[in-house]
Structure formats: structure tokens, C-alpha cells
Amino acid sequence: MIRLSIPLRQALGRLSLPVLIAMAFGVMLLGKADALLVERMRTMVTDVVTPIWSVLQRPVSAASDAVTEVRTLWNMRAENERLRTENDHLRRWQDTALALEAENSLLRRQLAWVPEPAPSFFTARVVADGGGTYARAVLLATGPRAPVRKGQIALDERGFVGRVTEVGSRSARVLLATDINSRIPVTFEGTRARAIMVGNNSARPRLQHWPEGQVPRDGDRVVTSSEASAYPAGLPVGIVRWTEGGVPEVELFARLDRLDVVRLFDFGLQGILPPEAVARPEPRPGRR
Template sequence: MIRLSIPLRQTLSRLSLPVLVAAAFGTMLLGKADALLAERARTVLADVLTPFYAAFAQPARAVRDAVAELPGLLALREENARLREENERLRRWQAAALALEAENVQLRGQLAFIPERAPAFQTARVVADGGGVYARAVLVALPPGVEVSRGQIALDERGFVGRVAEVGNRSARILLATDINSRVPVTLEGSRSRAMMVGTNGGRPRLQFWTEDTRPAEGERLVTSAQGIAFPAGLPVGVVRRTPTGGAEVELFARLDRLDLVRLFDFGLGALLPPEAVARPEPRGRR
């Protein structure tokens, strides 16, 4: 039997390839002869093999997704470590802020401090740029019943924008901080030195008239100064940017090129100024 089985296996192995080729050609001829039958056969075969495909595809998909998410997981790990460090730093700042707030309340109680009245404000929408005698100004629409007076301070969500220069029944014109007619007293937060921010009709106002022993530092924050009673103290203005020639300009916090809504604050200072002190128009082309 063993001697007979060996030649039989050899014969079958030699015949397997021709048999498979013949079966393939037969299947092709059958498909050409009867397309409907071939389609049904393919459908039945697909139905039979689909569960196996799904069973094998699930692990392969899981492995592929895991490999694709690996860079993201590594980035998330680094981001998580950074956020933990930042959260810890913010907790320390929060503890320091709470301690300073408690100390501030205690000192105010000892000094019989009277807090200032919160200023009233109105929100207005910018409807036009430029126009009038000013090169850098915007026109805002006022809803019926809203009262606005000259000299009120305009702020956006980031900082100082300008002052109300003209008022009508349904509109008001705001003189921007970059206009050549704008003069804003400011304070350097780092040195507490005072200076004057002067508009240039350009993108950044100039910083002038600071004290000789104090040089504005690059990146130093500026806030409004109460000197001259025209502005309240402490409104955020911008940061110092040094020029190649050694001068100082102000990069404003407010985005004057994309103003949409502004808040007009009434600090009660406009009534203390004569009308001509709010703005003195100069020719539009002058720089």
C-alpha cells in the first residue's frame, strides 16, 4: 500500500495544476455563457465569505487605527504634561492672588477706603470708517433713546480705542488713538513713568515726552494716566515697540482694523473739559 500510495500522490500532484487551470477556464466559460448564474454564484460566495472577512478585518482595522493614533497619543501625552505644569503654576498664582485680595480688603478697611462708582457704558456697532475732518475715525450707530456725550471713552474687548469726538441724534464719531489729533496721557507700568501717546495717522502711535531718566522698554505695558483729568487711570492701552531709529511706538491692544462693537464708557470726565479740548482737528494729510 505504501509503495502504491507514493506514485499516486506524485500523479495527483502533477495533475493538480492542470485541473485547477481547467476549472478556472470552465468557470470563465460558464460566466460568459450564463451571466445571471455567475452573478448568483458570486453573490452566494460573497454571502458565505463576508462573516470571515469581517472577523479578519476587525483586528486588522484595530491595529491600523492604533498605529495611526500613536503620534496623536504621544502628542497628547506631551500636551497633558504641559497642561499639568501650567495648572500647577496657575494654582500658585491663584493662591497669591487670594492672599493679595485679602490683604487689599484689610488695608482698605483700615484706610476707610470709598470705592469708585462703576462707570456706565453703552454698546454701539461700528457702521462706517473714516469720514469727516479726521483721518482715523469710525462712525457708530446709536439706538433710539441712547445718550452719548463728547469725550466718552471707547473700548473694545481688548483695550483703549479712542474718544467720542462728535455726537448726533442717531450716530457718534469716535476719534481713534491712531489719528494725528489724538493725545492720550499714559503710564509705563514697569517704571510708573508718565508719557504722552500721540497719533500719527499710521498703524502705531508714537510715544513722547517721557522722563529723561526712564527709557521705555521693549514690550512694556502701557495704561492710561489720570494726569490732565481727560482720562481715567488704568485703562489698558498697549505695549512699547522700539523703532530702528531709537524711538518708541505703541502697539495697541485694540484691533482698530477690525472694529465691530465698541463700548462707550461715561467716567464723568467729559463735563470737566471745554468742547475744544476733546479734539482739535488738523488737516487729514498731515503726519
């Protein structure tokens, strides 16, 4: 085996860089001189490499597919377990619902119950924020023949929004539940206790005037009350949330900051009262 001396290896190392540069320039000049030849050579290389790459790629793809299949099977197993648990819960709820339905049917027959007609409604688009610094309201585009009147209840797809307070020939104004002038009688679904939801121009109205010993519980669902015939009973409003300062508020279901379309319901209430009629109930012992 021939061993090169150190000076010879150093000389070859110094010559390798100029040789590589010269070869690169030669390839560039060849590409400029005969582009068709370079393209043919590149095509030939591609034709040779592609089958080899395809063969090498098959085991990798097979392994990747196998890993994906195992992961899918594992996820399906976990999903099936979750669905079994959920089905058990749903079966129990179904049994409860069927029992309540049978009980309600019995009570209706005994009371000669007459179902209320379904309320009519009209869909309107929100076109502007009609409030200001000290008001919370929205303006609706209704059209000249829209069946809109004062006192109608506005709902979005989630829950209670507010009430129509002004009606024009092509527009209507809805006072939102968060407005400082809004006073809404509500009921807590958990305890059936009643209270007044008071707007304060913030995102969460406050609760006032609940019965003694029936303090609102955090997480209780809040629905409208038919007290004073101002609102229909049972409309979804929100969830009770207590602040750090010890004040019960209502986290509304409705997205009042993202209103695009609302539905105006006509419940046919005869005893419609202005907001101030339920704003200040007579003080009673034990109420806050």
C-alpha cells in the same frame, strides 16, 4: 513539461490582445442585453466578497486603534506634565494675588477707601469708516434714545479704541487712538512712568514726553493715565515696541482694522479736556 517554441509563443502573444478585446466587448454586450443579469452577478460577487473583506479589515482596524490609543496616552502624558507646571505657576500667582488682596484691604481700611461706582456703558455697532486719507475714525449706529455723549470712552473686547467726538440723533463718531489728532496720557505698568501716546495715522501710535531715566522698555504694558482728568486710569492700551529706527511705539490691544462692535463707557469724568489740552505739555528738563 512541454515547452512551447518561440514562434508559437509569439503567435499566442499576438492573439491574446484580440481575445481580451473580444471578451471585453462580449461583457459589454451582455450587460446591454441583460442588465438585470449583470446586476444580479455583481450583487452575488459583493455578497461573497463583503464578509471576507470584513474579516480582513478587523486586524487592520484593531492595529490602527491600538496605535491611536498609544499616541493618545503619550499625548496625555505630555499634557499632564504641562498642566502640572502650569498649576505650579498658577499657585504661585494665587499666593501673590492673595497677599496683594490682603495688603489692599488693609490699606483701604486705613484710608477709609470708598470704591468708585462701576461705569455705565452702551454697546454700538460700527457701520462705516468715518475717516479718510488724513483721519482715523469710525461711525457708530446709536439710535435716537441712546445714552451717547461727547467724551465717552470707546473700548472693544481687547482694549482702548478711542473717544466719542461727535454725536448725532442716530449716529456717533469715534476718533481712534491712531488718528493724528489723538493725544492720550498713558502709564507704563512696569515702571509707573507717564508719557503721551501720539497718533500718527499708522497702526502704531508713538510715545513722547517720558521722564528722564525712565525710557520705555520693549514689551511694557501701556494703560491710560488719569493725568489732567482727561481719561480714567488703568484702561488697557497696548504693548511698547521699539522700531528699527529707535522710536518707541505702542502695539494696540484693540483691533482697529476689524471693529464690528464697541462699548461706549461713561466714567463720569468732570474735567473732560479736548485732545489738544494734553497734546503739548509744558517742556521739562530731561524729557524728549
